[in-house]
Amino acid sequence: MVVASQTWELSLPGCSSLKEKRSVVRSIRDRLSSRFNVSVAETGVHDVHARAELSVALVSSDRRMAESVLDKADRFVESHGGAMIVRVRREFYT
Secondary structure, eight states: OOOEEEEEEEOOTTOOOOOHHHHHHHHHHHHHHHHHEEEEEEOOOOTTTTTTEEEEEEEEESSHHHHHHHHHHHHHHHOOOEEEEEEEEEEEEE
């Protein structure tokens, strides 16, 4: 069994209010959760409108499967029009 996590630090260009930020973050969070069956949370940068930090976690039977899910989730976040990835951190626990 493998527990995997990934954290994205995101730039949210065009977000000038908390309401706009929440809309973008909620969209990404909900889609990640439903498409990839992962747990998602906003884990940092709560006080800046144009930045966000999202983290996902999952449990898998093997590392290869976990890497595959995280790779797909990474491509999804990268393709989302409202956010740009600044930094990514990925961790595995066995």
